[in-house]
Amino acid sequence: MSTVSVSGLGSGGKVTPARVLAMFPGQGSQRAAMAHHLLREHPQTARPIFAEAEEALGLPLIELCVTGGPDTLTRTEVAQPAIVTTSIATYSVLVANGFRPDVVAGHSLGEFSALVAAGALAFADALTLVRRRGQLMGEVADRIPGSMVAIVGIPAGDVERICVNVAAATGGIVEVAGLNAPTQTVISGSRAAVAAAAREARQAGADRTVPLDVGAPFHCSLMLSIAEEFSDELAAVTFSDPSFPVLSSVTAGVVEDGEHARRLLRCQLAGPVRWTELLCTAQWFAIDYYLEVGPGRVLSGFVDRSGANATVRSTSDARRLAAALRNLSVPVASHRKAVRK
The missing domain is CATH 3.30.70.250 (Malonyl-CoA ACP transacylase, ACP-binding)
Structure with a gap:
């Protein structure tokens, strides 16, 4: 169980044990300057993440995520690695300050970030996969x-x-x-x-x-035409068993192991995102603190509209990330796993 100071649970800023779900956003959460606060306020943690991503992909992600305009970030093959990199940089800042979630989940693209956070997928491999995923999806959009x-x-x-x-x-x-x-x-x-x-x-x-x-028209049968090629990409990457529970937006259930994670990433191309059902599954884990990790506040809004009786926070800008960090209390060192392999 994570130790988080939750103003809505308890009183007087008391440090209260909370069951925390870390939620990673998908495409559509990108925005101009979405990583500016990370690189300005937390350069020692965030900049190595972006440097690794730039080296792996050959994309100027720092420039794109700090000064890039909305038109550039809308391109699927750019938006997907940019969102994952910003999300993992945010997660790394949280981990560096003692955070460890009890459960993680990702909305569509965000499932790659969730698997990285849980140690099931190496960051560099996730980047390679999401870039190729974005390219393939973009090809579908060009044809249809x-x-x-x-x-x-x-x-x-x-x-x-x-x-x-x-x-x-x-x-x-x-x-x-x-x-x-x-x-x-x-x-x-x-x-x-x-x-x-x-x-x-x-x-x-x-x-x-x-x-x-x-x-592109994601999560419908138009994407079946790229499923086999993306399966080949997935087969070339190593998946490990998650170090803590990952809820899949494909099934709304728990990812069983590394091979299950691989299969789910293939299925999500043409299948619907079952986020409402996933939030119901989260109740079985007694989640009472939902933290959106990465750009935007889309997932926080979904939780608010779900009727969950819980604290909901985001990390999409300097003020919100600072507030999340203030709420953290360093937990007892447990089996926390490194973000990158």
Whole structure:
């Protein structure tokens, strides 16, 4: 159990043992200057992470994550390694200050970061995989114009029925790609079919439909065309058994071992992200402190909307990361594993 000073649990800033879930964000959480605070405030910890990533990939990630504009970071093959590197740099800062989560999870792309944090995947290997994953996904987008839209305000079952009906009527592909909150469901597929489903959802009572700032139609059957090639990439990498529990957004269950992790990363290409169910699984671990590790606050919002009676924090900027660090109390040295192999 982690030792965290949780102002919402206990009183007077008392140091209270908490069950902590570290959550790693996926694509769409990128933003301009997302690593500026890390490299400015924690250079001794963060800069070696970025240097390793730059050497492994040949990408100017420091420049991209400090001064790069939104257009550059939207490109899938850039966004994915940039988000993973920023997330692991943030996690390294937390670990350097005594943090050890009880459970980790990642939203889609974030599952790579979660596996690195749990010692199941080497950082350099994760970078190689996510860059190739991004390239392959980008190739799908070049061949088949697609999009993703978040449907807010109606149940997931209604969204799924709309997708089935629109696909049958148009012959296009539109599928549920993400179950993020009880009334927030992401759909993905060919552009015209997704647009038609979004219109149907608004007519069915959706509060709003929000196009996602991503470069490809992730988590739908359009991605099956790259599954075999990505499987070859996964087969070339060593996976170890996690050193603490990892919840998979593919199944919403626990990753059993290294080989299971490998299979899940293949399945997630075309399968929906089951984040709402994952948060239900987290309750079995008695999680009462959710910490989003990396850029953005998307996952924190999902937890807030889930109704979980817990403390939720993010680390997306200097102020929030500093607050998270103040809440940490160095735990008894246990079987904490190094971030990188």
